[in-house]
Amino acid sequence: MNLKRKLALSDISGFALASVLVLTIFNVILQNSLLTQNSAGNALLALSSHEGVANAVTTVVVYFRGFDTLGEIAVLFIASLGIGLILENPHAKQGKKEESNFMLKTAAKLLFPIILLFGIYIMVYGHLSPGGGFQGGVIIASGVLLLLISSNNFHMPHKLIAILETFAGISYVFIGLIGLLLLDTFLGNFLPHDISQMGMLFSGGIIPIIYIIVGIKVGSEMSFIVQNLLQRGEHD
Amino acid sequence: MIGFIILFTFIALIIVAFAALVQKKLEDSIILFMGIGLGSVILFFTFNAPDVALTEAVIGSGVSTFIFLTALKHLRSEQ
Amino acid sequence: MSSILFIALPLLFAFCVPLLEKLGRNGVAYASTLMQIFLAALAFSFFGLEHPQLEIIAIAPPLGISFVLDQASVFFVALFSSLMTLFSLYYLWQRKIKSYKNEAKFFILLNTLLASAVGLVLSNDIFNIYVFFEIAGISAYILTAYEKNAKALEAGIKYLLTGSVASIFLVLAIMLIYINIGSLNLALIAQNFETLPYNLKVLISLLLFLGFGFKVEIFPLNFWVSDVYEGSSTLINGLFSAIVVKAYLFVFFHILYLLLPSGEFSHFLIYLGALSMLVSQIVALKQTNLKRLFAYSSLGQVGLLFAAFSMHDSDAIMGAFFIVFAHSIAKMILFLSLSNIEEHYKSVDISILQKINAPYLGFIMLIAMLSILGIPLLAGFVGKFLILKSMALDGLFGAMAIILIASLLESVYYFKLSGYLTQKEERGTLLSLDLVQKILLSFLALLLVTAGTAPFLVLDFAAHAANVMLDAQSYIALILGAVQ
Amino acid sequence: MIEIILSYLNQDIVIQKIVLIGSMSLLLIGLFGLLTQRHIIKVFMSVAIMESSLFLFFIGSTFNKNFTAPILGDGHVDFIHMNDPIPHAMILTAIVIGMAVLALGISFAIEYFKLTSITDIDRMNEMKN
């Protein structure tokens, strides 16, 4: 009986502590929650108008704050590396997985190309419509996940994905370094990007290229993460 | 109309979140966690932030729930 | 050669490791060490600069991200890159005895840790600091859990959870800053931080303090440190205490000097730092595991640094620079030699020091311990003396008394160790070091001794660095000036 | 009657208040979960809830009802009367980082469970102090 009461007690105390902290934060924010209009956003909007990219968020993510995206790609890369390191167990027994039922297999065969197409669309048109590298890559990874779940004999093409990933990573940093060389600002937009061809495929200078590279990288890393998490490293 | 949608989804989110945490069985709490993902996608959409809504949909509710489900699978297989 | 290379090169190395692996077993190791040597040389090339430099990334500051290179940050960058080079050189010979499983990943993590530490120190955009906060965090979590035994994984989980709670507070602080000030650039934020209403200023600075507090290992928030040190492998402990903690410390106080130049909370922070030193030394008295003992001792030294930095006085900061220099090198020596001892004698208990038969290693460890204690003729004393001197001028005798009592307790357990080292007793088998390892360790010990006996060599550089770090106005003028 | 409520709800100030109250209560639930839950997955879940509450708060409070999304399309020619894109970019990065850390934490928990079959964070004390 006292264990129950002890648990209840800790719950109440936890709730009380949390509520006191959050309430104090709340009433401080409440007193001065007026948005100052001079936020940097308007200035950025003005600037991004002559970047030749329709989606302002993409220009900010890839170009104006491109360094954060590079850092964030590094985070994802280290995470997938860490998960691969932690979850791999070489002496994994290839337990006989029971055959997944028929419906899932056929649905997977039908759905995978559509998901793949959708993912690639999101990735490539990142600078024109909402979405972009991250979202596209993860959609492709979810497609791969679908295949992993559905069929047993689907083995991830490790070699290919690894090459894709390294290629994408190296080219991202190289674009940054070329920017440093030509415009002596890292990740500078050195390709021509005038407003006239707004809406064309390669109209935003290095922005769409970077976003596609990011898409490839995120796609391959997410598929590694997914694959490791799912089979806890019992792969070949 | 927007104000009402926001109010409604926030209230739903709070109820679902509280239920997810207090839930005894893990499967139910993870399913409720999906609900939170869905709710936040709706909210982001009403906040005129399509990029963030798409990311939240794919990563926030998609991959995170997948991660929790696999965790459940591995933590369940021992008992 | 711009300072962005500190971030770009390690990432480039990390991304193309699969190619480097084709160069044979130690291709990756040599490539990474060569790159680190190049980065260290690059860092020292920046030493000469008189006035701070600005490196623009993508677009010009108040909207874009930029790196600022001034004396203080160059000192830290040089310290980090040279320590990392020495670490990987040492590891190149250590791996003959015990090399890490899939070593390529180990080297990637080393380089990303270095890149993020340098990024933290140089960056001038608060969200960019958050991204580097996370990169350093995530590579530290994986390095902690590298051994994959129960202890390491538990340490990894604890470190990760504390890190994510810290990042939640930090993200909330950044959001409040953006909502109320409208910009992410440190200079702009610093400029109109005073215009905010008082209670909002308090809330934002408290959230920043909590966000960084976990990582800066200040008293009530450093519960996780000793578990992480005990869980992770000894070599990595050296990295944590020498590089990671110092980067977070510098960033926290860099932001503090910008946002609160008049030092409203400095009195509270000083006594918190002194208290943190006292508590960690008291707890360290009863430790029997050497790694936990060194963990608590570095908590103590970080507490002293915290107190020194929060004094808003250029002398104290000069002393703090000395202590950063001395403590990083001393802890690097202690942990590198401890990893050799652990490898050879298979135990990390205090009593092992009685059985080790390594006269040279013992002598080097002795120098490191004495420097941490602040014995004259070693670098530690110069730092501690300058801090105490500036505390005396400000009349903070309470904090001084706490710090001195804490260093008395510190000398209790450090002299117990040195008693074990110098004891005339039957010793185990001889622990022989490689020649290169001996050279590295003696080079580090030599640094300690020269900085201690002849401090005037570096005093004027340290004084200049301290002044540069303190005066926020020239920092703001540099960044905002670049725009017009 | 309903129109009055709807029109009342549509005011900007009211929307900001709703967003503030809603996200802060989500943060409260997340923090409550962190402080009381024992199971490792529940702890990670409460961390995820806290993060998503922060993101909602940030986008919600920088949201302007009568501005459109920051994308040129279907008729918009230039970037005026648009919502501020910077919070969107920041949240985009933060969501991905949050997910990466969460995935890493879960893999630690799985491996730890495989070794010691413990999921209760309070029983995790391998290291005798």
Next chain:
Amino acid sequence: MKIFNLIFSFFTLFIVYKLSSISWHVDLGVIQTSPIMIGLQASSLANFFALLVSFSLIMISFASWSYTLSKSFYLLLSLLSISLFVMLYAEDYLLFFIGWEVMSISTYFLLSNNLTQKALHKYILFAMLSALSLLLALMLLYSTSNSFLYADAHDGFILLEQSRQILLGALMVLAFFIKIAVIGTHYWLVDAYEEAHDIFTPYLSAILSKMGIYGLIVFLVYVVDISSLQEDYLSYFLAFIGVASSIIATFKAINEDSIKRVLAYSSIAQLGYIVTVLSLADGMGGALYHALIHTLVKLLLFINIAGIIFVTGRSKFSTLGGLIYKMPHSFVMLLIGIIVLAGIPPLGGFASKFLIYTTLLDAKYLLILSAMMFASASAFLYIYKLIYGIYLGHTTNKKLESIKEVPFSFLIPQYILSGVLIGISFYPGWLIVYLNTILSEMHLKALSFSNITSITTPHAEYNGFVVMSAFVVVFLVVLLFLLRLKSKTKEAKDRFDIAYCGEEPNIASHLHYGFGMGQELQRVSFIALILKNSSKYFYEYIASQTLSFSDVLKKIYTGKLNINFNLSVIFAIILLWWSLK
């Protein structure tokens, strides 16, 4: 290495002698942000102590000739001496502190291969406590005087308000008392002296405790300006502590069995005298005189004991005895030593005691004076035990009969030392001239000086030369008589050839009664009180308290993450509420 050490010590003596003649001033460097002057200067007080240091270094290097010592011993010894010179010649407290701490650390390493872990740990903790309290005191002084120089230490001291002055005084005195090992803080000294290497103990006892005296003098003269100290609380405190430590140490020395422990307690007692007399402005002359005498006598005694231990390998009274026939030279040296130690007229010891007594008499500290006389009188007990226990009486076992005289390397320093002591006994006045230069430099009242053979004080005059020559004449007459008598006496067959009260002694009976002296004193209630409780219990109590407190604090660092997160949230709430209020 031995030759190097010898040359080094002679070199130091030559340098000190050279330096004492010219007045020089070197400033080493200035830390420019806040101007701190560091430098060395020649003050005659420093020359006096430097002379003592280099002289005893020479004696030590002579005596260490017959030992095979490791190279590190000599290196550390020279490092120690350099740090002593740096400390003595420092003109500011920063350099003084650096020399002080390097001295403690190098002594720690010199002791580290002989002392047991416990004794070593005790020594270094007390050394660190003294160093840190000195550092805090420096900082207190710096806060008002804005410079570490001795010159402007006094006006910094005056600016400090009352409570801080007391704190400064307490810390400074505590730091030096630990080195002098006054009664409260002697917990580390006795074990350190007993277990240290036989040849290092004389240096330890003769010199290192004098550094405490030097520090105290510098503090009293430069910081507190001793002349204004007459009725001050500090002088009463110093006087009381000095006398208490001399009384307690004397009685503790009496019933000790190991020779080195007896000498350790006796040096505490002697330093107690110096501290008592330092409490008075015009006691400075007596204090310096006694310091010189004490250094020489302690060197002589410890080297003598080192010789005995070197030859017989035993250091306990109960295992020694009757060595007079085997080691006549050492016997004579020890005889001279203990006469000086006792402070009785013929030899120099009396001159310094005489000065001390007269200053106490002038200052009307009569109670202190009587207590001091009582202590030096009761010192006779352990002094007699010293000579009787080792040389007189019957040898306790066979092996002692086969030993030979102490090797020559021990005898040279003893001859030099006793020569100097006898010289001082003949011409006590000669030192007064030298002391007066020091006193005048410290603008204190100089001792009255009539001629080099006698010490004159307002009350009486002691003519050393007359007393000494009378004593020598009487001594020779008695010696001749005894030698004539000895030629007629019958040589005893062996040590059992004595019959007393009808019993036939054999191997079992313990003939040597010398070592037992002092045991019966326990029955005296006052002495029993001293012997029973010692400062050990107090320090052990403190140690156990801190360790249990560290156990309590360890609870915070338990592995339980949940509790820690609650703690951090509580901390956040407290911070928020406290700053928002």
